Amino acid sequence: MSGWDATDQLTGGAGFDYVYSETSANVNIAFGANSLIDIEEIFVSQHFNLGSFTFVMHDANVAAGQSMIIFGQGLVRPTLVGRRERRN
16 A cells, blocks of 8 residues: 555445555555545554554544454554544
């Protein structure tokens, strides 16, 4: 997702849709209101404990009454920024 900004958009559609990202560098993404549409999961993987992921979510990324799974494999320094999000 190199070069991602708040104007970029991913649309999932019907069924279960996910985004997969892996890195050994630092990833900082601020999602805009229309960045994620009908995406149910974000899956990230960190290689060799290098780099980090920082996601700044927008309230509109998840529709009212819906949920999104953010799954991190091997993450050492994960950061999730949001107002009413909860970490399980």
